[in-house]
Amino acid sequence: MSRYETVIGLEVHVELKTQTKLFCRCATSFGAQPNAHTCPVCLGHPGALPVTNEQAVLLALRAALALQCTIPPVTSFDRKNYFYPDSPKAYQISQFAHPIGRNGVVEVAFGRTTERIRIHQVHLEEDAGKLIHEPYRSLVDLNRAGTPLIEIVTEPDLRSAEHAKMFLEQLRDIILYCGVSDGKMEEGSLRCDANVSLRPIGATTLGTKTEIKNMNSFRAVQGGIAYEVARQTALLDRGERVVQQTRRWDEAQSITIAMRSKEQAQDYRYFADPDLGGIALSDQLITQVRDALPELPLAKRQRYEQQYGLSEYDAASLTAHVALTKLFDEAMAHAADAKTVANVLLGDVCAYANAHDAPLSTLPITGAHIAQLAALLAQGTISQPIAKKVLKQTLQTGEAPNDIVATQGLTQIQDSDAIDALVTQVITAHPQSVADVRSGKTQALGFLVGQVMRASQGKANPALVNELLKKRL
Amino acid sequence: MGHIWDAPLAHIARSVRQKELSVTELVAHALARIDTVDRRVRAFLTVDGDGALARARLLDAQGTDGVLAGLPMAIKDNISTRGIKTTCASKMLEHFVPAYDATVVARLADAGTVLLGKLNMDEFAMGGSNENSAFFPTHNPWDVTCVPGGSSGGSAAAVAAGEVLFALGSDTGGSIRQPAAYCGVVGLKPTYGLISRYGLVSFASSLDVIGPLTRTVEDAALVLGVLAGHDARDATSASITPPSYVEALTGDIRGVRIALPREYVAEGIDPDVRDAVFAARAVFERLGAHIDEVSMPHNEYAVATYYIVASSEASSNLARYDGVRYGMRVDDAQGLQDMYTRTRSVAFGEEVQRRIMLGTYALSSGFERAFYGQAQKVRTLIAQDFRAVFDQYDIIIGPTAPTAAFAMGAHTSDPLTMYLNDTYSIPMSLAGVPALSLPCGADARGMPVGLQVIGKPFAEVDVLRVAHAFEQATTHHLRRPALRDAYAAKEADA
């Protein structure tokens, strides 16, 4: 058992889902030729001026409200001054004095317990460009420069690498639910730095921290922090001190490496950007954005368990993907049976999406379709095997299950006489199997049921088939 | 041509619209004047003769119905012109050709003007004499041993010398008004936000404005009408619909309440300038205005406030000149840091480096954390002084500068003295209010003296009406520098 308590705070950068950059009309799409998405504004050409992207502010506001932040009456931008070739104006337009949100909180489930992780602030800022370092020179691509980001800064409320990773995953889900960002760590639209320090258990002051950068996956976040905790523990155990510095996670070696000492704080000379006036955030606007917020993952998950009696596993699986919860909620709006809907979604629908490598949101199926299917099953109108067929067709063509069943005559056969006729056919055609069943080889019964089903083209009620077959043998 | 060249801009433009006057002739005349006069004045950094003639022929062929149809003009070299060098009179941008036009450049083009070229200035608009141009100083057309003022010295000198029909300048702490006063022309610094800054190379973003330099108040009103109005590319551009400025020039200022702050005619002012201001006061009274002396208690802090605020913003605005994407870069750099540092040290002039240093100091957390914030708060009080006076008065008047144009080389060794010379033009910049300088007399040497007419925010209409009434009641604006007349004489000979 360690003698130290781990204290972790995260700084999470989230790229906002906008068409254009934060202060100019250049496209935010990537993969283009270097510097193709640049203009006098984002290149910092003499005389060019920034104008704020409305959508970026609204998305940032949505995120801040989802994180339960206090919103100021006026939010404004500040300049953070530093020289580097990826920063075209030699200052980054960011928020310092009046960020869009402060004092928020995220409720996070760590297994069965739920904790409140405090959010220090949420602020808007522009992204930097990219440098490619070569031995004798560096290449500068400013396509990304000026892309809108929000930075979410937590209080140092996390206590383990695992919790940090779980927090980040759930934060990502919130971001996705709100439609604020793609939230893809591998593609850099979600980036996370961690501040890690240790202190003796029971201490109230914070120990010296290190900042870890370059953690490009959830696994890396957990790995980087865990490594750093171990490294600092070893230092302290040896009676050495932790040096305040920035360290880089090296994925290949699975270690952190010191980048630069930060004993002297950088002098960024923040001041209000005089090119940009403040943006008034009226109560009306705040209410409007707050009212439009979707139900957040944790709340949804708890509701699924309580309202619909879903298992913890099913509720968690459904809420792990925005598209799934959308389909589920839509289906439930049609008063479907929750358990059936959950089974259909988590079973065949997910399997189909995986098999075809197609995101759920691109499939032509709707919540109403799922509700129809569930109703058809519940009413016994179609059998389970027919349901699979119908669902597959809906997933392929977008046709409604009710229409498919009607036009193809797939309604389940409930008529005992009709089924009995089929049973007679099968018994006559398979005397050996009949003999096997009678001599106690029960697996032969399954074969005979299958034959009856086949003869009915899958439409016979399987329970009825079973019952009638048994009666005759 | 000599006669029409002296006519009001509205008259010349009307003649062009009605095809009584060819744009090509006008432009050829302007280029000939530049050719003769500019060797001594040196107002131009770039003359785009071919471009101007081509544009003139196009306008003649197509006809134009613009408000400023056919008018040859020039623009201070810190306003972005697509395809034409925009140097800010700095080695940093000596060869820089912008990829876009400033909003004002596009508006002037739409109004039918012809751009003759780009005008000299103090480097990055920092200075009040044009001696800080990295290339050469401009001379005052009234006396070529004197400075034209600055930083829009080239703009004021070109108008005074009759090289252009009007010019654009920029004003951060007096850079339109002071050279206008020194060169005996009209210079208007409009309300902050009235004219788009898009394309004006930033010096101090919260203070910078673009404005016209013209021969008369009426001309200023005409040009302002073209320049003013909201621009979606400038987030500090006011969303107002400008009124008709020309219609405001009624000549009637009876009952207008005018304030003359005691602090504007106190110690440090040249007696000749003070006499000219008092004479102007008498003129206003004769025209039926009501004048009182008032007090602006925070005036004495204006210069200190300005140099902290403007330099702080400048230190950040000029950080982009790093040799990476455009502009000058030293050769043979040993790594990035060396490239940055040597490029900026070689390509920025002394005054620019001084202001960057001052601004960096004021913003740095290492020294006086509160310095910049303190200045921003004192700025609020200075603006409140104006509001308090404007609660009771329509207009404030005062001198534009403490003296008329000084001799070249007289002030350059001592930056603080130079800064204090801006004491009468700075407060209006800090408050963001409109202010116009127009000729109101001459000192003992015969050098022009400027009167400043200051109004409420967005009340350019009042400023122009009062200034116009004064101009029409006096003859100061009819005086012309001898050098300008010399051209006319030469033309008559030919």
Added chain:
Amino acid sequence: MHEQTDVASHVAALALLHLDAQRHAALAQQLHEIVQYAHKLYEVDVAHVDPMSHGVVAAVPWRTDTCARDTTVEQLLHSAPAREGTFYVVPPVIE
């Protein structure tokens, strides 16, 4: 005097300016004088005063999120001191 030159060195480093010895001393002295003069700002009581970061503003705070472009990559890269394809090239970053 020594302190003045130290301040000047620090500020020059922040602003990425190199001052040779002679100019260093002169600039340090001038900076000192200007700062001394500006210290008069502390005479003013600003206890209940908000800072003014702008002139007069009645502005539109934002724009719609729609793409537009009126310059080409070549026009913009035309001014580059050094380029490789459409990259800007800088000397190596030595940390």
